[in-house]
Amino acid sequence: MSISALAIAVSEPAVAQVPRQRRAWHRAEDLAAALTLGAMVLLPLVESALRRTFHTGISGASLIEQHLGLILGMVGGAIAAREGRLLALSTLGDTAFEGTRKLLLRMMTATVSSAIVVFLAVAGAQFVVLERGFGKTLVYGIPIWTIELVFPAGFAIIAARLLFRGSDRWQGRAVGLALTAAMVALLSLVPDSATRLFVPALIALVVAVVFGAPAFVALGGTALILFWQLDQPIAAIPISHYELAMNPTLPSLPLFTLSGYLLAESGAPRRFVRVFDAIFSRFRGGPVIVTVLVCTFFTSFTGASGVTILALGGLLMPILLGARYSEKNALGLVTGAGSLGMLLPPCLPVIVYAIVARVDMLQMFLGGFIPAMIMIAATIWWGIRQSPKAEPATRVFDAAEARVALWQAKWELMTPVVALVALFSGIATAVESAAVTALYVLIVETVFHRDLSFADVTRVMSECGLLVGGILLILGVALGFTNYLVAAQIPEFAVDWTTRTIHSPLLFLLLLNVFLVIVGCLMDIYSAIIIQVPLLVPLGIAYGVDPIQLGVIFLANLELGYLTPPVGLNLYMASYRFGKPVPAVLLSVLPIIIVLHIGVLLITYVPALTTTLPRWFGY
Numbered sequence: 001m002s003i004s005a006l007a008i009a010v011s012e013p014a015v016a017q018v019p020r021q022r023r024a025w026h027r028a029e030d031l032a033a034a035l036t037l038g039a040m041v042l043l044p045l046v047e048s049a050l051r052r053t054f055h056t057g058i059s060g061a062s063l064i065e066q067h068l069g070l071i072l073g074m075v076g077g078a079i080a081a082r083e084g085r086l087l088a089l090s091t092l093g094d095t096a097f098e099g100t101r102k103l104l105l106r107m108m109t110a111t112v113s114s115a116i117v118v119f120l121a122v123a124g125a126q127f128v129v130l131e132r133g134f135g136k137t138l139v140y141g142i143p144i145w146t147i148e149l150v151f152p153a154g155f156a157i158i159a160a161r162l163l164f165r166g167s168d169r170w171q172g173r174a175v176g177l178a179l180t181a182a183m184v185a186l187l188s189l190v191p192d193s194a195t196r197l198f199v200p201a202l203i204a205l206v207v208a209v210v211f212g213a214p215a216f217v218a219l220g221g222t223a224l225i226l227f228w229q230l231d232q233p234i235a236a237i238p239i240s241h242y243e244l245a246m247n248p249t250l251p252s253l254p255l256f257t258l259s260g261y262l263l264a265e266s267g268a269p270r271r272f273v274r275v276f277d278a279i280f281s282r283f284r285g286g287p288v289i290v291t292v293l294v295c296t297f298f299t300s301f302t303g304a305s306g307v308t309i310l311a312l313g314g315l316l317m318p319i320l321l322g323a324r325y326s327e328k329n330a331l332g333l334v335t336g337a338g339s340l341g342m343l344l345p346p347c348l349p350v351i352v353y354a355i356v357a358r359v360d361m362l363q364m365f366l367g368g369f370i371p372a373m374i375m376i377a378a379t380i381w382w383g384i385r386q387s388p389k390a391e392p393a394t395r396v397f398d399a400a401e402a403r404v405a406l407w408q409a410k411w412e413l414m415t416p417v418v419a420l421v422a423l424f425s426g427i428a429t430a431v432e433s434a435a436v437t438a439l440y441v442l443i444v445e446t447v448f449h450r451d452l453s454f455a456d457v458t459r460v461m462s463e464c465g466l467l468v469g470g471i472l473l474i475l476g477v478a479l480g481f482t483n484y485l486v487a488a489q490i491p492e493f494a495v496d497w498t499t500r501t502i503h504s505p506l507l508f509l510l511l512l513n514v515f516l517v518i519v520g521c522l523m524d525i526y527s528a529i530i531i532q533v534p535l536l537v538p539l540g541i542a543y544g545v546d547p548i549q550l551g552v553i554f555l556a557n558l559e560l561g562y563l564t565p566p567v568g569l570n571l572y573m574a575s576y577r578f579g580k581p582v583p584a585v586l587l588s589v590l591p592i593i594i595v596l597h598i599g600v601l602l603i604t605y606v607p608a609l610t611t612t613l614p615r616w617f618g619y
Contacts, residue, residue, distance in 0.1 A: 029079055033465030034458045036072045037258060040065060040251055041442070044435045048428065060139035062248060065431060067138060067147050070245035072254060073476070074154030076469020077216075079462065081161040086214035087470050087524050103167070105211045110166025111176050112208035115183040116221040117159035119234065120477065123224070124151030126235040127242070151238045158473075162214075187228075198229045215527045216470075220477030226484050240483055241476030247355055248431070254468040255434030256346035259419070259441045260301030261464045263412065264311040266451035271409035272297065273315045278402040287323040288383030291316045292337045296376055297416070299341030303348025309338040309570060313577045324388040328588045333383050335574040335585055336592035339562040340376055342525075342555055343368030346419055346434065349525050349555055352471065356533045359547050361430055362423065366613040367548035371556055371603040378599045382592060411444040424617075471526050478530040491538045498539055505543045509604050512536070513557060517597075520561025524569065528558055549610040556600045563593050 047061035058064070080086045097105060132145040159180075166176045187193055187201065202225055209218040220237065227234050244250065263269075276290040283289065294316065298308040313334055320330035342349055345365040354361040406413070418440050422433035445452045452460070485491065502508050519528050533554070540550035562570040565586060574589075575582045603609055 026082065029075060029082070030458065030462035033072060033075045033079060033469075034461035036068055036075060037254060037461045037465055040068045040072065040255060041258070041435050041438045043068070044251075044429070044432045045439060048432050062431075063138060063246075065251045066246050066248070067144075069251045069254065069472075070147065070242070071150050072465055073245065073469050073472030074150040076465035076467070077473040078154055078157045078161070078469070079466045080470040080473075081158040081165075081214075083466065084165055085466060085470065086216065087474060087527065088212050089215050089218055089523055089527060090210050090212055092211055103172075107166045107172060107176050109208045109211050109213050110162050111179045111183065112204050112221075113213045113217045114159045114163040114166070114176070114180045115187075116205070116217050116224060117155050117162060118180065118184050119187075119224050120220050120237065121152045121155035121159060123234040123236075124148075124155055124238045126233065127151060127238040130235060148238075148242065151241070162217075195229075198225065201225050201228075214473075215524070216473040216477050219474060219481050219527075219530070223477060223481040223484055226481075236483065237477055237480035240479040244355075244472075244476050244479050248429075249351070249355060249361055252346070252361075252430045252434035253348060253351050253355075253471075254464060255431070255438045256301070256351070256419075257303055257348055257468055258438045258461065258464045259346075259415070259434075260298065260303060261307070261460050261467075262438075262441045262445050262452065262457070263415070264298060264302055264307055265456065265460050266445040267449060268409070268412045268445070268451075269294070269298065269311050269315060271405070271412060273312070273319070274405040275402075275409045275413070277319065278398065278405040282397045285380070285384030285387050287319045287325065288333060288380055288387070290319060291333055292340065292376055292380050292383065295334070295337035296341040296344065296372075299338060300344040300347045301415070303342075308341075309334065309573045309577055312338075313574070317578065325386065326388070329383075329386045331574065331578060331580065331585060332588035332590075332592055333379075333386075335570050335589045336563060336596070337379060338570050338573075339559050340379060341372070342559045343372035343375070343552060345423060346437070348471075349529065349558070350551075352475070352526060352529050353533065353551050353555060356475070356529055357537050357547065357551060359551060362617075363548050363614045364551055365423070366617055367610045368552050368555065369613055370609045371552050371599075374602060374609065375556065375559075375596055375599045378595045379592060382595045411448050415441060415444075474526055474530055482530075482534045485534060491535055494535055495538050495542045499542050505545070506605070508539075508543045509545070509553070512539075512553065513600060513604060516554060516557035517560065517564075520558045521564045521568075523561070525555075525558045525561060528561070529554075546607060546611055548614060549607050552610045553600070553604050556603055560593060560596055560600070563589050563596075 043058070043061055043065050047058045051057045077086075128145050128148050128151065131148055132143070136144045138144050138147060163176050163180060164173060167173050187197060190197060202222075205213075205218070205221045205225065213221075223237050224234055227236060272294050273290065276293050277286075280286040280289040280293075294312060295308050298312060302308060316334050317330055320333060321327065325333070341347060350364050350368060351361055353359075354364045415437065419433065419437040422428045422436045423430065428436060442457065446457060498508070502511065516532075519532060523531070536554065537547065537550065540547060545553075562568055563586075565571060565582070568586075571582050571585050571589070574580070574585045578585075
C-alpha cells in the first residue's frame with residue numbers, strides 16, 4: 001500500500017464507491033495539482049538557465065511562480081477537503097463519542113465550518129471585484145484578477161465538500177445545507193447582527209473547533225467574526241492571504257516537500273537502510289544508528305515525520321528485532337526517531353517559521369544544525385543504552401556489501417549535497433535551490449532507478465499538493481487573524497504584561513519551554529507556528545533572546561508534540577502501522593521524550609549552540 005493510501009486510511013474510514021463522474025472530476029483535480037507543481041519546478045530552472053546563458057529571462061518569472069503557488073494552495077486545499085484530511089485542532093468529535101451523538105456532532109461541525117467557508121468565499125469574491133477595478137496585469141496582458149478567482153472558487157468547493165462529508169446520507173446533507181443557508185442568512189440579514197450575534201457566533205465556532213472543525217476554519221472564522229464585530233471589510237482576509245502568496249520564499253515550501261515525497265514513495269528507503277546497515281551494523285548499537293540516521297534524513301526532506309514512520313517502519317522494525325531489541329524499545333525508537341530532522345534543511349516547519357517570523361531562512365537552517373545533532377546524538381545514546389545484554393555478535397564489516405549498497409544508493413546519497421550546495425553557495429535563490437533538488441530527485445527516481453512511473457509521479461505530486469494546500473490554507477487565513485492582533489496591539493500588551501511580571505530572562509525561557517510543551521500537546525506544529533509565533537517573537541526580543549535561537553527553541557519543543565497526546569501524530573501513525581494501541585506506543589516512546597526534553601533545555605540555556613554557525617557564515 002502506498003504512503004498516501006495509508007495516510008488516508010489513518011485519517012478517514014473508507015467511503016462508499018465514488019460515482020464515475022465524480023471520479024473524473026477528482027482525477028482532473030489531481031492532474032491540475034500535478035501540472036501546477038510541475039510548472040513550479042520547471043519555471044525557475046528555465047528562467048535561471050536563460051539568464052545565465054543568454055542574459056535574458058522570462059518576464060515576471062518570480063510573479064508567475066508565486067501565483068502558481070497560490071493556485072496550488074487552493075487546489076491542494078480542495079483536494080484535502082475532498083479526502084477529509086484538513087488539519088484540525090481537535091479530534092474529540094471522532095474519539096469521544098459514538099452512535100447518534102457522533103453523527104449529530106459531525107453534522108453540526110460540518111454546518112458551522114461550511115458556513116464560515118461560505119463567508120470566506122464571499123470575502124474572496126469581494127477581493128476579486130476590488131482587484132478588477134484596479135486593472136492590474138500579471139504578465140503578457142493577463143489580468144491578475146482572473147488568477148485571484150481561485151479564492152472564491154476554491155473556498156466554495158471546500159465549503160461544499162465540508163458539508164458533503166458532514167453526513168453519509170443525502171437526507172443528512174440536505175439538512176446540513178438548509179442549516180448552513182439559514183446560518184448564513186441569519187448572520188447576513190439580521191439588523192445589527194454584529195452586536196447581537198457576536199457572542200453566539202463565537203460560541204458556535206469554539207464548539208465546532210473543539211469537536212473537529214479544520215484549523216483554517218478556526219482561524220479564518222475568528223478573523224471573520226472579529227472583523228465583522230468591528231464593522232471592517234472581510235475582504236481583508238483574502239488580501240492577507242494574497243500577500244502571503246507573494247512572499248518570494250514561499251514557493252520553496254512545496255518544492256522541497258515534493259523532493260521528500262518522491263524519495264519516500266520510491267525504493268530509496270530500502271536502499272538507504274541497506275547502506276547504513278552495511279556501514280554501521282559492525283558497531284555496538286549499529287541498528288540504532290541505522291534507524292536514527294535514516295529516519296532523520298527522510299523527515300528532513302518530507303517535513304512529515306508520520307510519513308517517515310509509514311515508509312520506513314516496516315524496514316527498520318525487523319532490523320531492531322533481529323538484533324534482539326525488545327519490541328517495546330524497538331517501537332519507541334522508530335516512533336521517536338521519526339520526529340528527528342525537523343531542524344535540518346530543507347525541512348518544512350523551518351521554512352514556515354521563517355516566513356511567519358520574518359527571519360532569514362538560511363539563518364534558521366544554520367542555527368538549527370547543531371541543536372539537531374544534539375537531539376540525534378541523545379536519541380542514539382539512549383538507543384545504545386537499551387542494547388540487549390546478550391547482543392548478537394557484531395558482524396564483520398563486509399566491504400563488498402558496503403560497496404554494492406553505496407553504489408546502488410549513490411544518486412540518493414547526493415540529494416542532501418545538491419540541496420545544501422544550492423542553498424548555501426549563493427549561486428541560486430531559495431526557490432531555484434528547491435526546484436533543482438526536486439528535479440534532481442525526480443530524474444533519479446524515474447530515469448535512473450525507474451522506481452516511479454508517470455502515474456506514480458502524478459499521484460505523488462497530488463499528495464504533495466494536498467499537504468501543502470492544507471498548510472497554506474491555515475497560513476493564509478491566519479495572516480488575516482494575525483493582522484487583527486497587530487492592529488489591536490495584542491503583542492504589545494503581551495510584552496508589557498510579561499516583562500512587568502517576569503524579570504529574569506532565565507525564568508522566561510523556562511516558562512517558555514513549559515508553555516511550548518503544552519502547545520505541542522494540543523496543536524499540530526503548523527497551527528502552533530502560525531498562531532503563537534507573532535506573539536512570542538516580540539517577547540523574545542524584549543528578553544534579549546536571539547530571534548534564531550527563539551525559533552530553534554520553538555521548533556525543538558514542538559518537535560516533541562509529534563510524540564505527545566492528544567495531538568501527537570506519530571503516536572497514531574505508529575499505532576496504525578504496527579497494530580499497537582496508542583497508550584502502548586506512548587509508553588514505549590516515553591523515555592525518548594524525556595531524553596529529548598533534556599536536549600531542549602541544553603539548547604535553551606546555551607545560546608552558542610544556535611548562534612555559532614550563523615556567525616561563522618557572516619550573519
